[in-house]
Amino acid sequence: MPSMEDDHYLEWKLLIEERTGMVLPDERRSFLTTSLGIRMREVGFRSYRDYYNFILDGHEGxxxxxxxxxxxTVHETRFFRHMSSVKMIRELLLPEWMSQDEPPKTLNIWSVGCSTGEEAYTLAMVLDEFRETDYADYYYGITASDISIASLATGRKGVFHSRKLQCVEDAVRRKYFVRVDDTHFQVRDDLRKRVCFAQLNVLEMERRPFGKMHMIFCQNMLIYFDCERRVEILDNLVKYLEPGGVLILGAGEILGWNPPTLEKILFNDTLAFRRLTAV
Ligand SMILES: C[S@@+](CC[C@H](N)C(=O)[O-])C[C@H]1O[C@@H](n2cnc3c(N)ncnc32)[C@H](O)[C@@H]1O
Structure with missing residues (x-):
């Protein structure tokens, strides 16, 4: 592939930031050129500029x-990736919600930037398990959204290589997965039915096709955005929280953001915010 001139590099960097919010640090320049190069070869372009113009032009672009x-985009993810958040849901949020005088009959959960679905299925397993062991009577639905159509398709199938299940306890694997072949497992049908995968760019949140949520789980996505954009996204996300609903982030994903409508919850290294009032 041709080397990339500085002005082309800046054009691509800006386009990606404008459309996805992702800020590509200069250390990732070679990642950008390699990824573009591979794709250009696949579709038959020899110049970055021609490919850029093609992307900007019309339906095919x-x-x-x-x-x-x-x-x-980076799609790295794992089942039960952040155990402290799982613990917070099991030990704090669900018991609290279910011990209210009028516990919610339905829990709506949103995994934002869900990648290939491991996070959404983890949440489904936690909700399912709690419902059984604590005899709580609720229906739950999980919306899993991402910008990447290919990742969503993988999530929807729910078939994962056994390597991906290495951190899943045996009992959980036996309970929630069905073996497909020597190396693959599929998430149990009834659990897959609880998770709805939808394409959504977090910069276009007004296009989201779903209502208010009891829990919004947003981890390892904001880190690719600059601080201003992170705040903008979070301000938008909390508009979709039910009063009393909780936004769960990873530790250190945002600093100095604490709107008066939210109460901060610190649980081990999980950072979460509970919505107090109407936004
Ligand atoms: C590293 S993965 C995180 C997956 C999962 N949340 C976890 O913590 O394991 C980041 C995901 O954010 C998605 N993403 C990046 N920019 C996005 C945007 N503007 N809108 C929606 N999703 C985006 C990527 O496609 C990717 O799947």
Missing amino acids: TVEWTTLVDRL
């Missing part, structure tokens, strides 16, 4: 962008 964005 829009379709191509959806593939490219998948190559440029």
Whole structure:
């Protein structure tokens, strides 16, 4: 592939930031050129500028962008990735909600930037398990959204390589997964039915097709955005929290953000905010 001139690099960097919110640090320049190069070879472009113009132009460019964005975003994720958050849901939030005089009959949960679905399925397992062991009577639904169509398709299938299940306890694996072949497992059907995957760019939140949430789980996505954008996204996310609903972030994902409508909850290294009043 040709080397990338500085002005082309800046054009691409700005386009990605404008459309996805992701800020590419200069150390990731070679990642950008390699990813673009591979995709350009696949679709038959030899110049970054021609490919850039193609992306900006018309329907075909829009379709191509959806593939490219998948190559440029980081999809690393795991089942039970952040155990302190899982513990907070099990030991603090669910017991609290279910011991209210009128516990909610339905819990709506949103995994934002869900990648290939491991986070959403983890939440489903936690909610399912709690319902059984604590005899709580609720229905739950999980919305899992991401910008990457390819990741959502993987999530929807719910088939994972056994390597991906290494951190899943045996009992949980036996209970919630069905073996597909020597190396793959699929999430149990009834659990998959509880998770609805939807494409959503967090910069276009007004287009979201769903209502208010009891819990919004947003981890390892904000870190790719600059501080201003993180605040903008969080301010928007909390508009979709039910009163009393909780936004769960990873520790250190935002500093100095504490709107008066929210109460901060610190649970081990989980950072969460409870909505107090109507926003
Ligand atoms: C590193 S993964 C995090 C997955 C999961 N939340 C976890 O913690 O394991 C980050 C995800 O954010 C998604 N993402 C990046 N920019 C986005 C945007 N503007 N709107 C929606 N999702 C985005 C990426 O496609 C990627 O799947």
